[in-house]
Amino acid sequence: MRLHFTALLLIAAPVAFGQTEPGHSWDITTSIEMEGMKLPGQKQQVCIADKAEGPDAMSGDDKRCTISDVKSSPGRYSYKVNCPDGSGTGEMIYHGKDSYTSKMTITADGETMVMVSEGRRGGPCDPKQKSRQVAAMEAQVAAGMQQSCSAMADALLPGGLDRNKCAAKDKQQLCNKLNTKEGWRLASERQPSGDPMLDSGLLPAVEKYCGVAAGSTLTRLCADANQREDLEFLGAQCPALAAPIAQRECAGRSYSTPPAEKYRDFCNNYARDTMQGSGDAGSVVPKAQDVLKEGAKRLKGLFGR
Numbered sequence: 001m002r003l004h005f006t007a008l009l010l011i012a013a014p015v016a017f018g019q020t021e022p023g024h025s026w027d028i029t030t031s032i033e034m035e036g037m038k039l040p041g042q043k044q045q046v047c048i049a050d051k052a053e054g055p056d057a058m059s060g061d062d063k064r065c066t067i068s069d070v071k072s073s074p075g076r077y078s079y080k081v082n083c084p085d086g087s088g089t090g091e092m093i094y095h096g097k098d099s100y101t102s103k104m105t106i107t108a109d110g111e112t113m114v115m116v117s118e119g120r121r122g123g124p125c126d127p128k129q130k131s132r133q134v135a136a137m138e139a140q141v142a143a144g145m146q147q148s149c150s151a152m153a154d155a156l157l158p159g160g161l162d163r164n165k166c167a168a169k170d171k172q173q174l175c176n177k178l179n180t181k182e183g184w185r186l187a188s189e190r191q192p193s194g195d196p197m198l199d200s201g202l203l204p205a206v207e208k209y210c211g212v213a214a215g216s217t218l219t220r221l222c223a224d225a226n227q228r229e230d231l232e233f234l235g236a237q238c239p240a241l242a243a244p245i246a247q248r249e250c251a252g253r254s255y256s257t258p259p260a261e262k263y264r265d266f267c268n269n270y271a272r273d274t275m276q277g278s279g280d281a282g283s284v285v286p287k288a289q290d291v292l293k294e295g296a297k298r299l300k301g302l303f304g305r
Helices: 005-012 131-154 158-163 168-178 181-188 203-209 216-228 231-237 239-249 261-275 288-302
Strands: 023-034 037-049 066-073 076-083 086-094 099-108 111-125
Touching (some): 131 168, 158 168, 168 181, 168 203, 181 216, 203 216, 231 239, 231 261, 239 261
Antiparallel strands (some): 023 037, 023 111, 086 099, 099 111
């Protein structure tokens, strides 16, 4: 979902740009929650005419979103909002003359976004100073959108990038992370959820999004780990490459002739995984049932049975 966030932020704050009466500056913090993610509060300072109050005074000269069905009671307003990409409802509550809170819920393309704002009145100002405030607000919105896109990329969620129409650099960020051990693990450990956006982060979907063949990411990471002798990753994820190392460095070792210090953790983990049936036993480490059989034979020998 990519709504006109600039218009929405203008609505979230009671900005009466067209007024000529004396005004006061307001410090406003607006947080946005969408698609299971909450963006940190975006701060802005606007100049509001003293006589302006309620949602009718909110949108200023921005006509992309419109407000209708305004209902009021002392210090409280409710309304409906319609934007090119979605619609919803809002509520605004004044706490005396010096502060207010508002909440607006917008739905578009089956997704819901919630904007919560808090405003506190400051010193006197000139409400006619419009362009500088709008430019500052647009810059804040753009920064918030970039933060959202970057978060989606870091979470390996192509669906989030597509819905928000994020830039090519965000896709590149996502694909770069896929090509790391951390990114591959994040995608490979996910399970289908039935949610299209979340399921876009499953490994096959992410590899397809990045234009790489299915399974090729792990192949490349294993080759890189083998070259760098990343024994932890090789032992956990690359059995074909781990087996010859285990054969060379672990097989036939004992307490009196342990593996080299460099390989001890690798050998211990490899043996454990093999005993649990998750590795390739080969001839490096005996199977669990063979160990038990051998132990039983030795006990029988001790007792002469």
